[in-house]
Amino acid sequence: MLRDCRNEDAEAITRVAPAAFAEFEQHYSDWPMFSANVARIPELAKTGEIIVAEDDGQIAGAVAYVGSQAPKPAFFEPAWPIIRMLVVDPATRGKGIGRQLTEECLRRAERD
Secondary structure, eight states: OEEEOOGGGHHHHHHHHHHHHGGGGGGOTTHHHHHHHHTTGGGGGGTSEEEEEEETTEEEEEEEEEOTTSOOOTTSOTTSOEEEEEEEOGGGTTSSHHHHHHHHHHHHHHHO
């Protein structure tokens, strides 16, 4: 089930986000900084929309959708809607959660 993020989801998202990348830890020379930054996904709600996916009542994934008119870092084309920080809990992979989150971002881009 997909839904908009609520304040109480932040803690679960900050656990899922680093776990989603943990298998690649050995490929990051700055893993502590990277994992801390990826865990800050709830902060993207300041300029975008955080969408969460639930599986059996637990947060299984999240993504930040930033619309075309929203402020974004300079390395993004200002007029483009963007998808940021798509994360899926490794324990729930293979269920189509990442695809569902991506498709919801596409729906929102069409809406905008």
